[in-house]
Amino acid sequence: MRGRLAARFAGIASSVRRFLALRKSSRARRSSGHRIEPYIDRLISDAIQFNETPSPTPKEEQRTAFISRRLAELGFSDLQDDGEGNLCLRFPAAEATQRAILLFASVENEDYSPLDSLVRLSSERATGQGMAGNSLGVAALLMLAEYLQASGTGFHRDLTLLFTCLKGAGVAGSALERFLDRRTEELAAAFYLTGTSLGAVAPDPLGTCRLAISVRTRDREVLAGGGADSAVSLLSSIAHQLGGIRWDAADNTFLNVARLEAGAGYGQFACEGRMELEIFARDTGRLETSRDAVLATTRKIAEKTGASIRIDTAGVLPAGNAELRRPLVEALRRVHGRLGIRTRAVSSPDPTALLNSRGIPALSLGLTTGARSFREEYVDLSPLEAGFQQVLLLLEAVA
Amino acid sequence: MSWKPAVLSNTFHHSRYGDPRRLLELKRSSGASVSLAFPTLNEADTIGKEILVLKAELMERFPLVDEIAVIDSGSTDDTRAIATRFGARVFGTRDILKSYGTFRGKGENLWKSLFVLQGDIIVWIDADISNIGPKFVYGLLGPLLERSEIGYVKAFYERPLHSTAGLTPSGGGRVTEILVRPLFSLFYPELAGLIQPLSGEYAGRRRLLERLPFSVGYGVEVGHLIDIYHQHGIQSIAQVDLDRRVHRNQPVAALSRMAFGILNTFLSRLERYGEAHILQRMAAEHIALAAAGARYTVQATALPLNERPPMVEIPEYAARFSPKARAADAPADAPAGEPVQPPGT
Numbered sequence: 001m002r003g004r005l006a007a008r009f010a011g012i013a014s015s016v017r018r019f020l021a022l023r024k025s026s027r028a029r030r031s032s033g034h035r036i037e038p039y040i041d042r043l044i045s046d047a048i049q050f051n052e053t054p055s056p057t058p059k060e061e062q063r064t065a066f067i068s069r070r071l072a073e074l075g076f077s078d079l080q081d082d083g084e085g086n087l088c089l090r091f092p093a094a095e096a097t098q099r100a101i102l103l104f105a106s107v108e109n110e111d112y113s114p115l116d117s118l119v120r121l122s123s124e125r126a127t128g129q130g131m132a133g134n135s136l137g138v139a140a141l142l143m144l145a146e147y148l149q150a151s152g153t154g155f156h157r158d159l160t161l162l163f164t165c166l167k168g169a170g171v172a173g174s175a176l177e178r179f180l181d182r183r184t185e186e187l188a189a190a191f192y193l194t195g196t197s198l199g200a201v202a203p204d205p206l207g208t209c210r211l212a213i214s215v216r217t218r219d220r221e222v223l224a225g226g227g228a229d230s231a232v233s234l235l236s237s238i239a240h241q242l243g244g245i246r247w248d249a250a251d252n253t254f255l256n257v258a259r260l261e262a263g264a265g266y267g268q269f270a271c272e273g274r275m276e277l278e279i280f281a282r283d284t285g286r287l288e289t290s291r292d293a294v295l296a297t298t299r300k301i302a303e304k305t306g307a308s309i310r311i312d313t314a315g316v317l318p319a320g321n322a323e324l325r326r327p328l329v330e331a332l333r334r335v336h337g338r339l340g341i342r343t344r345a346v347s348s349p350d351p352t353a354l355l356n357s358r359g360i361p362a363l364s365l366g367l368t369t370g371a372r373s374f375r376e377e378y379v380d381l382s383p384l385e386a387g388f389q390q391v392l393l394l395l396e397a398v399a
Numbered sequence: 400m401s402w403k404p405a406v407l408s409n410t411f412h413h414s415r416y417g418d419p420r421r422l423l424e425l426k427r428s429s430g431a432s433v434s435l436a437f438p439t440l441n442e443a444d445t446i447g448k449e450i451l452v453l454k455a456e457l458m459e460r461f462p463l464v465d466e467i468a469v470i471d472s473g474s475t476d477d478t479r480a481i482a483t484r485f486g487a488r489v490f491g492t493r494d495i496l497k498s499y500g501t502f503r504g505k506g507e508n509l510w511k512s513l514f515v516l517q518g519d520i521i522v523w524i525d526a527d528i529s530n531i532g533p534k535f536v537y538g539l540l541g542p543l544l545e546r547s548e549i550g551y552v553k554a555f556y557e558r559p560l561h562s563t564a565g566l567t568p569s570g571g572g573r574v575t576e577i578l579v580r581p582l583f584s585l586f587y588p589e590l591a592g593l594i595q596p597l598s599g600e601y602a603g604r605r606r607l608l609e610r611l612p613f614s615v616g617y618g619v620e621v622g623h624l625i626d627i628y629h630q631h632g633i634q635s636i637a638q639v640d641l642d643r644r645v646h647r648n649q650p651v652a653a654l655s656r657m658a659f660g661i662l663n664t665f666l667s668r669l670e671r672y673g674e675a676h677i678l679q680r681m682a683a684e685h686i687a688l689a690a691a692g693a694r695y696t697v698q699a700t701a702l703p704l705n706e707r708p709p710m711v712e713i714p715e716y717a718a719r720f721s722p723k724a725r726a727a728d729a730p731a732d733a734p735a736g737e738p739v740q741p742p743g744t
Contacts, residue, residue: 038459041485045455048448052530073419073460118529118645121447122477123484 034392039143040385044126046070047139048119051130055109059085060165063107067138067163074146082182085175091148091159099188100158101399103144104176105137106166125370127378132370136379137193138163140367140388155399157188166351170316180358189328189398190355190362191391195379197366198387199341203329205350206280207287207319210258213238213298217271217307229305231262231273238301239275242294252282253290276314280349284318317349321356328363328398335393339386365391404592409542409549409637413534416541419461425544432465434518435536438508439469442526443476449524449531450485456533463540465518470508490515496715502705506619510707513609514716521608525599529645539602542637550607550635551627553593554600556644578658579621582665586674589633590624607631609716615705617657618664625668652687656700659685663704
């Protein structure tokens with residue numbers, strides 16, 4: 001009886017959710033004038049197929065082949081490949097303009113799994129590892145190209161669609177950074193399309209630095225008493241001491257233990273372990289100072305125990321530039337208001353800060369809602385139409 | 400041994416048909432229409448993606464497929480709702496040709512689908528594929544559009560097992576290798592050239608399919624192959640490499656019942672074509688044993704050899720699909736397609 005009631009309640013709740021989503025997408029349709037509804041299923045289809053394409057492969061060849069094939073099928077013959085991991089498609093404005101608009105998406109999926117990245121699709125959501133990340137962004141760029149071509153929509157500024165790769169940003173140099181360093185066109189604004197976080201606006205994103213710490217303590221028998229520290233106790237001690245540091249008076253800098261992997265068994269030796277740390281800071285200078293402090297503290301603790309230690313910088317994103325972002329943030333809030341999307345301010349690190357650091361106004365745009373957790377990653381289907389209308393309206397506002 | 404099965408000359412890779420514009424041109428010049436159908440029973444986990452991806456690619460972007468339908472045998476999960484949401488026509492087997500009753504089994508779905516689908520070429524795809532892509536359909540369509548002497552195309556692929564331990568690179572096709580290939584080798588060596596005779600993805604011309612009897616249960620694929628071999632010859636069969644198919648792995652107990660159904664159909668075909676004579680009446684129950692401690696209990700499953708006659712013998716079908724009825728159904732401004740004759744007829 002209880003089971004039947006629960007099932008009935010779930011059914012009613014699902015119907016209500018669908019009704020609300022339908023009302024919201026109708027509102028989006030009415031207020032934008034863009035008829036994109038027929039394209040949404042194609043967007044989901046492309047996102048699914050892209051998500052299931054293996055990554056990483058050398059130069060992400062399989063994923064860039066998918067993009068090239070799709071654009072060729074759509075009749076685009078002028079896709080530019082810079083040989084640095086960037087595919088670029090340009091939509092020139094009717095009249096020559098000084099500064100262009102860049103929309104970009106990142107092709108890689110560092111969490112790709114042959115099994116878990118296979119997508120399951122219900123009426124309401126698409127579930128699969130990677131779906132809440134880059135796959136929707138890439139599919140949205142492909143759909144934008146298809147829509148602009150089919151509808152004949154044009155803008156006052158040149159529009160560049162860029163399929164790039166963010167891996168290695170701030171460290172070895174990402175494909176995006178190489179594109180930005182070599183570009184010849186001036187950019188008036190740039191937008192990064194990504195899966196979830198529809199409605200999230202980052203006026204002033206934090207900078208972040210990710211550190212990967214590997215330790216090897218003196219050899220130690222599993223379950224032996226006394227003697228040298230194990231990797232577990234050493235890494236715990238480092239995490240504990242770093243966690244106790246107050247980095248600045250305003251609490252604008254903080255540290256997070258993102259991952260700690262150590263212990264005996266499951267292919268792991270008691271003397272070996274690995275920890276990943278994330279440092280967040282409001283400004284890039286503070287970020288660098290804090291990173292130096294973390295490195296020094298960590299090395300000092302390790303030296304005391306006689307352990308060998310290796311610290312790699314896994315990624316760096318600078319803090320965003322609030323002044324540069326302000327006009328785009330205001331435009332995005334207005335677009336959200338028109339579409340009935342609830343806006344919320346966030347301060348999480350944002351890849352578009354890489355463009356801010358080069359003097360380019362830039363923001364990230366989430367395309368739908370969803371969740372990204374250890375156990376499950378999904379995106380909601382209903383908000384996608386509003387998410388895509390958001391991109392078109394924002395382009396109308398700035399391009 | 401220098402002999403090679405003839406079907407190896409009709410063996411292709413899906414990439415041969417990867418240019419959708421070329422296939423569209425072939426389809427237009429043949430005048431054939433194409434139906435895609437999924438036989439389903441509780442496939443809510445996978446059916447939505449299959450329909451969405453194939454509809455987006457092969458109906459909207461490149462209109463190779465004219466209709467997508469789900470033929471459902473009474474799912475109790477969300478299969479029907481999801482299929483409808485993503486744009487398929489959904490039919491229940493009980494609602495098709497009601498006066499002929501309904502059997503349970505995939506073959507029943509396939510047989511009844513012939514009555515509701517409109518296409519000159521029918522593509523059947525299993526609904527449990529996790530890694531669906533357009534190649535599953537255009538790979539099967541390609542040989543039929545390209546070569547008029549081919550009437551029936553089977554898929555083959557790597558079949559990594561999908562289990563709690565992740566993907567195991569091989570191990571699929573156990574019933575094929577242990578049962579079907581030895582039987583084909585003994586009685587129909589030409590059919591042993593089929594790499595995966597039991598694959599659930601195949602396509603055929605209506606004029607060929609409507610003349611085949613359909614085993615209702617597990618034997619439908621083997622029955623088709625033997626009947627087509629006898630009626631039209633091995634040269635009418637082709638096979639296409641689709642690279643890889645990820646799907647659920649069936650437990651051995653289910654495979655045992657599958658083997659029972661296949662063997663039953665196989666033996667009936669041997670008798671029908673005078674190639675063997677069974678001297679005793681065969682039982683209609685599959686018997687398994689379940690251990691509970693030191694005790695064993697018998698688990699008998701009724702798997703009778705139910706078979707549907709060729710659809711063309713059903714009066715309602717004949718009335719609906721006679722050349723005259725089809726011409727009357729055709730749009731006034733569209734030229735009636737050249738009827739595609741199956742090889743050998």
